[in-house]
Amino acid sequence: MAATCPALEATNLARGYGDRWAVSGINLRLATGRSLLLAGPNGSGKTTLLRLLATTLQPNEGRLQVLGKNPTDDAMAARRPIALLTHRTQLYNELTALENLEVSARLLGLKPDKQRSTALLERVGLSGRGQHRARTFSAGMRKRLAFARILLQDPQIVLLDEPYGQLDPSGFGFVDKLVEELRRQGKTLVLSTHLLDRAAPTLDSGLILKGGRMAWVGPARDLPAAYAHETHP
Amino acid sequence: MSLLAQSRAVFLKDLLLAARGGSRLSGVLFFATMTLLLFSFATEPDPESMRRHAAGYLWLALLLSSLLSLGESFRAEVEDEALEGLRLLPVDPRALFYGKALSNTLFLVGLSLVLLPLSLGLFGAEVKSSPGLLLAFLLLGTAGLAAPGSLYAAMTSRARGQDLLLPLLLFPLVVPVLIASVKGTGLCFSADPMDQRGALLQVLTVFDLIYWSVCGLLFGKVIEE
Amino acid sequence: MKRAFDKEHIIGVIGLLMLAYGCWKALFVVPAMNHFGEVGRIFFMHVPTAWNALLILTGSFILAIGALFNRKPSWDAALTGSVEVGVLYTALLVVQGSIWARPTFGIWWTWDPRLITAAILLIAFAGVLSARSFANNQGQRLRWTAVATIVAYIDVPIVYFIVKWLPRGIHQPHSFPSTVSTDYHLALRFNAIAMLLLGIWMTFRRARWILQQNAATAMSAAPGAALDAEGRTMVAGVEE
Numbered sequence: 135m136a137a138t139c140p141a142l143e144a145t146n147l148a149r150g151y152g153d154r155w156a157v158s159g160i161n162l163r164l165a166t167g168r169s170l171l172l173a174g175p176n177g178s179g180k181t182t183l184l185r186l187l188a189t190t191l192q193p194n195e196g197r198l199q200v201l202g203k204n205p206t207d208d209a210m211a212a213r214r215p216i217a218l219l220t221h222r223t224q225l226y227n228e229l230t231a232l233e234n235l236e237v238s239a240r241l242l243g244l245k246p247d248k249q250r251s252t253a254l255l256e257r258v259g260l261s262g263r264g265q266h267r268a269r270t271f272s273a274g275m276r277k278r279l280a281f282a283r284i285l286l287q288d289p290q291i292v293l294l295d296e297p298y299g300q301l302d303p304s305g306f307g308f309v310d311k312l313v314e315e316l317r318r319q320g321k322t323l324v325l326s327t328h329l330l331d332r333a334a335p336t337l338d339s340g341l342i343l344k345g346g347r348m349a350w351v352g353p354a355r356d357l358p359a360a361y362a363h364e365t366h367p
Numbered sequence: 368m369s370l371l372a373q374s375r376a377v378f379l380k381d382l383l384l385a386a387r388g389g390s391r392l393s394g395v396l397f398f399a400t401m402t403l404l405l406f407s408f409a410t411e412p413d414p415e416s417m418r419r420h421a422a423g424y425l426w427l428a429l430l431l432s433s434l435l436s437l438g439e440s441f442r443a444e445v446e447d448e449a450l451e452g453l454r455l456l457p458v459d460p461r462a463l464f465y466g467k468a469l470s471n472t473l474f475l476v477g478l479s480l481v482l483l484p485l486s487l488g489l490f491g492a493e494v495k496s497s498p499g500l501l502l503a504f505l506l507l508g509t510a511g512l513a514a515p516g517s518l519y520a521a522m523t524s525r526a527r528g529q530d531l532l533l534p535l536l537l538f539p540l541v542v543p544v545l546i547a548s549v550k551g552t553g554l555c556f557s558a559d560p561m562d563q564r565g566a567l568l569q570v571l572t573v574f575d576l577i578y579w580s581v582c583g584l585l586f587g588k589v590i591e592e
Numbered sequence: 593m594k595r596a597f598d599k600e601h602i603i604g605v606i607g608l609l610m611l612a613y614g615c616w617k618a619l620f621v622v623p624a625m626n627h628f629g630e631v632g633r634i635f636f637m638h639v640p641t642a643w644n645a646l647l648i649l650t651g652s653f654i655l656a657i658g659a660l661f662n663r664k665p666s667w668d669a670a671l672t673g674s675v676e677v678g679v680l681y682t683a684l685l686v687v688q689g690s691i692w693a694r695p696t697f698g699i700w701w702t703w704d705p706r707l708i709t710a711a712i713l714l715i716a717f718a719g720v721l722s723a724r725s726f727a728n729n730q731g732q733r734l735r736w737t738a739v740a741t742i743v744a745y746i747d748v749p750i751v752y753f754i755v756k757w758l759p760r761g762i763h764q765p766h767s768f769p770s771t772v773s774t775d776y777h778l779a780l781r782f783n784a785i786a787m788l789l790l791g792i793w794m795t796f797r798r799a800r801w802i803l804q805q806n807a808a809t810a811m812s813a814a815p816g817a818a819l820d821a822e823g824r825t826m827v828a829g830v831e832e
Contacts, residue, residue, distance in 0.1 A: 140831065148814035152729050159817040164829035190454050191592050192731065195814045214457040224452025226380075226443060228387035240376035241456045243368035267387075268447075287456075341828035348818035351828045515743060522736060526726050536723055536740060539716035542708075543750045550758065570754050581746060585739045588660060592732075 139202030141166040141291050141322035142187055147196035149186055156182040157346040160196065164339075166290070169323035171333050171354040173361055174343035180326040181220065183343065184293045187324060188218035200291070215290040217283075221299055223276040227269040231255060231279050234268055238283050254282040259308060273300040281312065291322045298329050306332070313337075330358040370465075373458055377466025384443050385474060391439050399432040399482055407489050414491050421490035422553035426545055428486075429479055430512065434534055436474050437516045440467065441524035450524075450590060460587030468510075468517040468579065475509035496555040500564060504555065507571035508548030511578065515540050518582040522589040547571050600796035607789030614782030622775045631695050638688045640784035645681035645710075648674055648791045649717065649745060656741035659734055665806055666799070668734040672724065673798030675717055675741060677791045682714040705756035712751050716744040730806065 140163045148158035157179035164170055174180050185191040186198065189205040189212055198205060205212035225234050235251040255264050258278040268276065277300050284292060297309045306329075313336055316323055327333050333354075334340070340357030342350040342364050350360045385392065406424040410417065444450040453463060483505070487493060494501055519536045523529040551567040618636035652674040659667035689707055690700045701707065720740040727733035818826045 140829070142829070146814075146817055150729075150814070155814055158814045160828075161817050161825055162828040163831050165831050168830040170829055185592075188455060190451055194731070210457045210459065213455065216455070218455055220448075220451075222448035222451070224448045224455075226384060226449050227446060228384055228443065233383065237376075237380045238452075238456065240379070241373065241453065241458050243372070283452075339828065339830045347815065348826045348828060351820075351826050518739075518743070522739070523723075523726075526728070528726050532723055532726055535719045539712050539719060540743060540747050542712050543747065543754045546754050546758070566757065570750075570757075574750055577746060577750070578743075581743065585742065588735050589739055591735065 139199070140164055141168070141201055142324070143199040144187070145197045147183075147186055147193050147198060149182055149191060149193050155346055157186070157343070158195075159347060160186075161348070162341070164322060164324070166201075166322055167320040168339070169317060169325065169337040169354075171330070171337040171340045171357055172324060172326035172343065173328070173330055173340065173357060174326075174349075175365060178343040179346035180343055181295050182346070184218060184220070184295045184324065184326060188216050188293050189213050190218070216293065217287050217289040217291070218293040218295070219277075219280050219284055219297060220295045223280040225268040225276060225279060228267060230265050230267050231260060231271075231282075232264040234279060235283060235286055238286055242287060244286070251282075251286070254285055255279075257285065258282045259304070274302055274305055277301060278305070278308075281308075289321070292316055292324075294323070294325045296327055297325060298327055298332070310336070330361055334358050370459055370462055373462030374465040374469070377453075377458075377463055378469050379466075381440065381466060381470035382473075385440070385470065388439065388443070395432055395435050395439070396478065396481060398435055399428050399478055400485060402428040402431055403482060403486055403489060417490040418492045418556070419553075421486050421492035421556055423549045424490065425479070425482055425486040425552065426508065426549045428482055429475060429509065430538075430541065430545065432478060433471075433475055433509075433512045433516055434537070436478070437471060437513075437520040438524075438529070438533065440471055440474075440517075441520045444521075445524045450521075454590065460590060461583045463590070464517060464521075464583045464586035465579075467521070468513050468582070471513040471517050472506075472510045475513060476506055479505045479509060492556040494555060495557060496559070496564070500568075501552065501555040503568055504548055504551040504571070507568065507575055508544055508552075510575050511544035511548070511571060512537075512541055514575065514578040514582045518586055518589060521586065543574055544571065547574070598796070598800065600793050600800075603789050603796070604793035607786045607793055610782050610786035611790065614779050614786055617775055617779035617782065622779055631692060634688055634692045636779050636783055638685070638692060639780060640787045641681055641685045641688060642706075642710075643784055644787040644791055645678060645685050645713070647788065648681060648795070649678040649713070649748075652678055652717075652741050653745040656738040656745075660738040660742075663731070663734060665730065665734070666803065668730075668737065669799040669802040669806070670795065671741065672721070672737055672802055673795040674791075675720055675737070676798050677794045679714060679717045679721065680794075681787070681791065682710055682717065685710050686714060703755070703758075705752055708755045709748060709752040713744075713748055716747060717741075720744055 142162060142164040144160050144162040147160040149156050160183060172180050172183065182191065186193055189198070189200065189209065200212040201215060203212045226237065229237065232248065232251050232255070235254065236246050239246055239251070252264055255261055258281045260275060260278050260282065263275070268279065271279065298306055301309065310332070313323065313325065317336065323337070325333055325337065334357050335355060337354040340352055340354040340360070341348060342357065342361055344364060349364050352360060403424060406427070407417065410420070516537055519533055523532040526532055547567045547570045551564055551571070554564050614636065618633055622633070652671055655667055655671040655674060659671050689710065693702070694700055720737060723740055724733055724737045727736050820826050
């Protein structure tokens, strides 16, 4: 049964803040190993949708299933295979880069392993920074550290909210490579970005959000053209 | 991973954070000491009444300082949304609570051990019971502050008006802890003619058991979004 | 447009009539109690207020547990309404107690288990209502109100016990009934039921008002799924 379950399945998902719907009527089915490019103007609900898919935000309406499991039944089981990267990097400022990784490792039930952590830091381009506190990091470096934490978790479903944001040009290449690698490993991927031409060629399908509503669905490679049409009709 | 192992991981992380925030630590300590001093200025300088009220002043200083230390312990969690990062991991919310509540208790016990000799000196009281009994009152009393305190500090950590909300919710709740701790500690500073200390310890234990379990169950609901 | 008649008004009217009858009995029919004098008649309000304050807050506790699990806005509204009525009754209780204590014992306030418990109850639940107003959205408001209600309610018996156990109380031991007249019972029971009905009535009114406020400020029903040009439901993603 689990083999036929989509990695992510949302039915009429909706979430509001105060007196407005941030997203509503979201229908989505993403098979294991497939990827989705999420696009939309600022404030169109991309982050809200990703947080809903990550199960950290409770929907007001609709239903979400993660690998066939309902998060409201068993939040921990549904959450285990998911990782989310947001613009808030969720780090402890007073802890060093290595310590931040160790905190996550321990909570994931992994044995603290300094070598593995050091190797991860190297991979995200933070070699030699392991002993520095997160507070001293620039926005781009924080993002890289957040990537290292996702790699540590090694989840089946990776949700990336504007992964290119705040990174330098070498960082762009790093994200491209990482996305390619995650795809090769058969991870399910949802990526939101404004760099449509950069992300579109490597991903499977696309979704454009406008005002919290689904405005366009189709193959990712057609998304940049559709986006221009949707936002400047 | 078991609840215990997860709680331990959260607890260790909080200890590390507390150790790193050295200046904040000493800030709370300074505040607590200042409060004790202010009590001695605000009351009549009558040695007998100061001695009688030493336990009360000690616990009021602890209660007021606990607001700061509880707030601090959750500031690190919301500064960069680290708490959301924890919620993203497959961690039982109860583990988050027990780790937090335990580290907050430990901090308050440490603080009380610093304040104790100070208040003995300032107010001229002396310990007349066994040190173990006094320690039991300090431990159970601070645990009684830390459990509902951690729950409400988490709840208010991202709210408007959090500085106002935390005492508003916490103070009426900890009245039994305050009464039992002040009375019990006071009886450790004097004779215990009616032999009430044992019963007071029981009250504190019951309060702690109830609130450590209820707040653990409710914690998931207050950090949910 | 003619406004619909809300059925809870029936409860309210019955409550008011019963209260009028009970108070008439208490003030004019029952003889003054010998050792308290005329001021002792406040008991006919005081005791029913105490019963109902506890009863209604117990109701809040149950509503809070329910609301935490079913997350229904209507439960949140009923919960908040009942806490508001509970706070009102507790405030009445404290005021009545002071009014009675002053002429009887010559003091407004003292160290007494029921007095202290009532005061703590009042502050704790007023705090619950205040916390509610700081919540960021409807879901959070519901969870905060429910959690704080549960936590505050559990505190009540502990406060009562510890204050009672530490000596020095002036409060009357439970003073009924058996030795007193039928009119006495009648007045007390009528007032008790009347206060309960009035409490339920006010809870309903407040709950209705809160739901209306929610409807005025909150979202309309969520728009359904987005449709494509041919009117089919849009589904994002890849299935295979």
